[in-house]
Amino acid sequence: MAPPPPPHATVPETNASEDPTSEEYEYARDVEINEGKLQASAENAVDTNDEMEALAKTVEEGFVEHGPRDQYRSKMTKRRKERVNKFNEWIGVKAQEWKDASKAKEAELYNDEKLSAKALIHQATKVISEPREYQLELFEVAKQKNCLAVLDTGSGKTLIACLLIRHTLNQELESRLQGNPKRVTFFLVDSVNLVFQQTAVLSCNLDAKVGRYYGDFMDSQRMWNIETWKEILAEDQVIVMTADVLFNLLTHNFVSIANINLMIFDEAHHAKKNHVYARIIRDFYLHVPDEKRPKIFGLTASPVDARTNVVQAATELEKLLHSQIVTTSDLSLLQSAIRRPDEKVMKYEKLKAPEDTPLTAKMRQKYGTIKAIRKICTYSNEASAELGSWCADRIWIYALSETEAVKMQRRQERDHALQMNYKGQHYGIEFNRVKHEVTKEEVEKLDAELAKIREAHDFVKTCNFPPPKFTADDTSSKVLQLYRVLKTLYSKSDQKRTIVFVTKRFTARVLYDLLKDVSPNCKLGYIMGSRAGEGGDEHYTFRRQMLSVSRFRRGKLNCLIATSVAEEGLDVPDCNVVIRFDLYSTMIQYIQSRGRARHANSIYLHMYEEGNNAQFKMINDCLGAEKVMRDFCQSLPENRQLDKHGVEHKSIKSKECSYVEPTTGAKLTYASAQNIICHYVGNLEDDGTDVSQETYYVRPVTGGRFICELMLPANAEVKYIVGPEMPNKAQAKRAAAFNMVIELRKAGGLDEYLLPKMKLKSRPKYANARLALDEKKTNSYRWRKKPNFWKLEKGSPPPAMLWLTIILLDLPEDMWHGYPMKPFGILTREKLPDIPNFPIYGSKGQEITVKIVRMSQPLQITYQMLLVLDSFIDRVFFDLFNKHFVYSYDTTRYWFVPLKGTYSDYKDLSEECDGKSIFNWELLLEAYWNKQRQWDPETDDPKDLENKFLIDRVDRSKRFLVHRHVPGKKGSDPATLGLRPGASYRNIQDFAYNFGKKKKWAAMRWQLPSAETEPVFLSENLLHRLNFLIPPNDHEIAADLTVEIVPSNFTISMIPATYIRALMCFPCISTRIDAYLHAWELTKQLGLGDMSLAISLEAITKDAENTDQPEALQVNKVKGMGNNYERLEFLGDCYLKLGTSIALFCVDRENEFHMHVERMTLICNQNLFKSAKVLGIPAYVQTRGFSRRTWYPDMVLLSGKKTKELIKDSSHTLGDKTVADVCEALIGAALLDKGMDGAAKMTSSILLTDRHKVECFEDYYKAYIKPEYQTAAPTAAQIKLADDIFRQFGYRFKSPKLLMSAFTHASNPFSWEKVPSYQRLEFLGDALLDLAVVEHIFRTYPDKDPQWLTEHKMEMASNKFLGALCVELNLHSKIRKVGSQLDHSIIDYTQTITDIRENSNRIDYWREKGSPVAPKLLSDIIEALVGAIFVDSEFNYSLVEKFFNDIIAPYFRDISIFENAAAMHPSTYITRKMQDMQCHNWSFETENFRPDDDEEKIITALMIHGEIFSYGKETSARQGKFIAAENAVAKIEEMGHEAFEKLCTCMPGQLELKKAAVEAMRRDVDLAKAYIDDE
Secondary structure, three states, X not given: OOOOOOOOOOOOOOOOOOOOXXXXXXXXEEOEEEOOEEEOOHHHOOOHHHHHHHHHHHHHHHHOOOOOOOOOHHHOOHHHHHHHHHHHHHHHHHHHHHHHHHHHHHHHHOOOOOXXXXXXXXXXXXXXXXXXXXXXXXXHHHHHOOEEEEOOOOOOHHHHHHHHHHHHHHHHHHHHHOOOOOOXXXXXXXXHHHHHHHHHHHHHHOOOOEEEEOOHHHHOHHHOOHHXXXXXXXXXXXEEEEHHHHHHHHHOOXXXXXXXXXXEEOOHHHOOOOOHHHHHHHHOHXXXXXXXXXXXXXXXOOOOOOOOOHHHHHHHHHHHOOOEEEEOOOHHHHHHOOOOOEEEEEEEOOOOOOOOOHHHHHHHHHHOOOHHHHHHHHHHHHHHHHOOHHHHHHHHHHHOXXXXXXXXXXXXXXHHHHHOOOOOEEOOEEOOOOOOOOOHHHHHHHHHHHHHHHHHHHHHHHOOOOOOOOOOOOOOHHHHHHHHHHHHHOOOOXXXXXXXXXXXXXXXXXXXXXXXXXXXXXXXXXXXXOOOOOXXXXXXXXXHHHHHHHHHHHOOOOEEEEOHHHOOOOOOOOOOEEEEOOOOOOHHHHHHHHOOOOOOOOEEEEEEEOOOHHHHHHHHHHHHHXXXXXXXXXXXXXXXXXXXXXXXXXXXXXXXXXXXXXXXXXXXXXXXXXHHHHHHHHOOOOOOOOOOOOEEEEEEEHHHEEEEEEEOOOOOOOOEXXXXXXXXXXXXXXXHHHHHHHHHHHHOOEOOOOOEOOOHHHOOOOHHHHHOOOOOOEEEEEOOOOOHHHOOOOOXXXXXXXXXXXXXXXXXXXXXXXXXXXXXXXXXXXOOOOOOOEEEEOOOOOEEEEEEEEOOOOEEOOHHHHHHHHHHHHHHHHHHHOOEEOOOOOOOOEEEEXXXXXXXXXXXXXXXXXXXXXXXXXXXXXXXXXXXXXXXXXXXXXXXXXXXXXXXXXXOOOEEEEEEEEEEEEOOOOOOOOOOOOOOOOOHHHHHHHOOOOOOOOOOOOOOOOOOOOEEEEEEXXXXXXXXXXXXXXXXHHOOOEEEEOHHHEEEEXXXXXXXXXXXXXXXXXXXXXXXXXXXXXXXXXXXOOOOHHHHHHHOEOXXXXXXXXHHHOOOOOOOOOOOOHHHHHHHHHHHHHHHHHHHHHHOOOOHHHHHHHHHHHHOHHHHHHHHHHHOHHHHOEOOOOOOOOOOOXXXXXXXXXXXXXXXXXXXXXXXXXXXXXXXXXXXXHHHHHHHHHHHHHHHHHHOOOOOOOOOOHHXXXXXXXXHHHHOOOOHHHHHHHHHHHHHHOOOOOOHHHHHHHOEOOOOOHHHHOOOOOHHHHHHHHHHHHHHHHHHHHHHOOOOOHHHHHHHXXXXXXHHHHHHHHHHOOOHHHOEOOOOOOHHHHHHHHHHHHHHHHHOOOXXXXXXXXXXXXXXXXXXXXXXXXXHHHHHOOOOHHHHHHHHHHHHHHHHOOXXXXXXXXXOOHHHHHHHHHHHOOOOOEEEEEEEEXXXXXXXXXXXXXXXXXXXXXXXXXXXXXXXXXXXXXXXXXXXXXXXXHHHHOOOXXXXXXXXXXXXXHHHHHHHHHHHHHHHHHO
């Protein structure tokens, strides 16, 4: 007769068919848990099939793969829609392939056979994402007294322990400063696996040395030595160990209670009677004075671990651990933080009575005399009822395997030996024995028993074990029910996690064998305790435990059959389904196993036997005990309940403050403040930090009152505030929220209606585009033809003083084929600035340096001297350049003056010399009195014509420099030199008169002398090459300009050839001087007139349309202009970022987000462009090189050829971005020449804003007012951190609090360290480190173009490198943060990058294949540390440079290693490649994809003409695009560029046409140059 159902429960009748495959069976009943009793209603029963499908659907809801978003599809173009649709179709097709590939890659990365137990544990150390209010409150309580934290499984008890340990460590440091002895924190656990697990968690969350110790570790003799433990206690700050080890250490006095500052008892419910937890307290803790006792903190999900009186057990636990229970008054309040499963009961038919199966009966009959085999018979007999005959027989395979049979024989021998009273030894104690002689019969008996064991093993091997049929004949109703559940759960998907709890190890193993093929989607495994097995029981190692958990976490297993080992201690991931195949026996087992079902929509199934009142009573008893537990919690005093003190009193309500916005009437009250804060935070953009919501941190103060610290996300205008003291927690929260709203209103975060101003989530995707400039947009600007230096006012008086400037060449003999030259100078009304040396190029391409020497004193000039000088300059322009200007006092800009001697005479010229004494007055006067003359054969000596300059009397463009007379030759001799192909002349005279003329003897108005009498002179044809700023081309170098002429056709200039050669260089020299003067005048206007003109000119030089490209790719390149602005723009851009960062850092105290925005508005191209237009900078930009038509002085032309260049309006076209780039280049020039002071001044001059008004670098620090925290007294922990940094980096922080700020994450409550988060320092340090990197590569590689510099700068300052560096320097362990959303990624990254570094022989190990992406937090810490050093040193930038040179630069000594990596950012490369191809049908497409139950991935693909070319799969769109582009670059290299270009069909043949056009253009240019040369 079946026992009656338990009270308050109605159990529906079962209708299961005898056919086990029938779907007409009783499955699961929804249950309602009310007042601790289980109630099931028969009228709510539905068809079994529907119920099973409903269960599967409930579990499945958490795994729906969402389709692509389509909210913006209506706005797409037709081509765009087609592309997106094709992209989504492709994702659908590739989904399974990605899953398989992911699993294959995971199998490679996590080779189970190679992973150590330590590595397996490190795969899971996540504590909780963010600290919740109850955790922070419990932490505050634990700081004050010994307490036992009673919180549900998964509620984050370990996080509270981490916070408490950190607090204790800080107190310990303070204690040591006062001279007290060192004490250590002990974290005690009950199992070895917990030692490893908790060590990993603590190491991640604490900046402290964490040691771990357990039984096997203690086996060595060294560990049982007092000196060893002195060393351990001196080195370790936190020790994780099994409690047995500590008990033994206390027993031997290797460790004393006085050495301990905090004892944490994990799974504290074990402490009872003689448990080691209780013995530690009873035997040691209570025997020391109160002042030497450590603080105690216990962790448990329930104070009860047995079926006993809950209140009595809880009270006894408090006494045993000398602590008070602290919990919530209602455990259900944790449901907002912990997902609770939907609990169901599932009954199965009454089990059959146990009986021996035929195999067991035979084994009992034949081998039952053997004790070990009798034991197995008992197991099998019990299993026949619980599991069925198939499972009962299966036990024999395990129990009598080859290995187990050998073990069984050895145990039999051991038992026989003990019976013979052999001497034994145990823990060093020797027992007396009774001597006994072993008889022959006894030996034979033992041999027979051993032979039977072997025979039994052989017999089992011969037995046939058919596969299970899952019928009532071979499996029990209990197993059949489990089989059906699993088959249903895994019928459609493998994306569920299930745990089946059993009580016996044999059960776990046999169920695994039975159900491992239940469904292709079910990947079954089993896990059990790591104790050594006996009696056929399997030895299941600790590493194997960790391996099973690791596989379960990674999805290689999705269903585990587990013994109680999985209830506590192991870091098992959240499950969708938990099945109690064997029911729990205590409330703690129930709570802990239920805690594994924490996934969304999870289910917890209680399996019980129909009619088994004991089992049903167990369910009700545990549920009832939990209610009693809740009642007990509610009955605790208010100061031990985390959610008390929330009741409001009318007296308080009447005194609540309010605020009314005067402009709108919007009203703020205590009641509305929290809603306003919630609304505000909801409108903030998620910046990726741990803190993404508001956090209220309430703590008690004296007098039973409370204060609340309210923390907002990092990008809020106000990050934290501490409210006033209030009588209860609720009021403390509201008061803090009220004050926060007021502060947000003041800071501009809320508008006049108390609504959020920043709706960042709705900002356009490219909102920052408005700050940029269109690179293609151009404007026409005035072009300054001539510098203002040459400008004269009309009616200017004659100058009384002139300044002499001498133009020298270092290698004059190389200028004109080795012919001599003589120096000259120019006289100016004002003293020229210091013109730098610059190169020109001689006849054979030699580089010759031009040196401009200014006399220190002006020369007094008389009217007569001016007339002579006017005459000479007129002769120069007319004879040499065929120009005749009007010369007057108010028009002449400068005068030429020939100098005595040669260039060598002026090598050591003093600027103090008398200038007039070196004038060649003889030549000046001769040119004044004799303008020109002709050859007179009657009076002139041929020798007198040598070194003369001859000008054709008809065509003045034909000029010759006479070398020497050729004796014996006459004009009638044949012409042999300088003849053009095809040209013929009668004789030398004919050549001299008609060379290069279309019509011979044209315009000749004089009588032709006899050719027989005319002397012949060897001369040089003077071509019109005036631009010596560029090297001659091959045609010019190879040209032979030597000719023979007669003198009668020429006018003889008064200026000798030696001066003519020098003066021929003046056009290009004056062009460069004018360019320098433009730069000088601009820098004077900007307040830095003493800057180097060479660098200043480089900053305003634009010599091509696309100067940012390598020279070979530049369009319309103008040669001879010197270096363009691009390198300086690269440098100036970096300083501009730093200068504005420092300026904003000095004035903005709170909001790092605003600093980013403010900096962006200051340094953006649009702002620079506007400032440049106000300053008139575009007019100074040098876009034109030397022009033979426009170099002349700006004077009235009387005769000579006029050109369009001279008469048209002077303007030039510049891109808007070019104008902005020139501004940055000017800052870079100031930095390069005048250092940080010059760059600071130039930045202020260009920005034209009150937000950056500094005249030198020191002014930044003068504007900096130290915040209060920086000057406050540091704590011991902060001093220790400063000591650590000093030992590591050699810099001693004056303000340890400032240093602590650099390591404090935004999630750390301000009240703990009393410092703000690192974000402002990171903002500053990022700019500092950028400049240090940029300056290094700029100065180290002066010949590299801007693109190369940019690429290598990105490599040296990359997140990937800085993240690896942070780990290598062990800085990641010093981070102060609460919550561990980043902990998991940091631990994974740290372990992976460390393994890569240790196994790599490359200095750039972070670039090894498979190296992970570093969490941004790590690179932020490096930058924040640099920022802190800079601020603490009173803005000493040299320390930043030292940090870079000592810590970063060594990795980049051999820059060639990084050439390939820095070739170009992949996304930029692809963009430019497609632009060069003129392809219009390509894009990067992005979509979300969830490959499994792990985190969502972002798929980004490069599509070209509707086809997927490459893709990337990452956790962010930016990273996905990078990977897609990176893969595309690799694919292009593999397939070849020509094949890739053929993928574009926008314009068939366009590339060939483009190449042909470029080639034709080059040929035309060459032909044009050749024609000009000839002319």
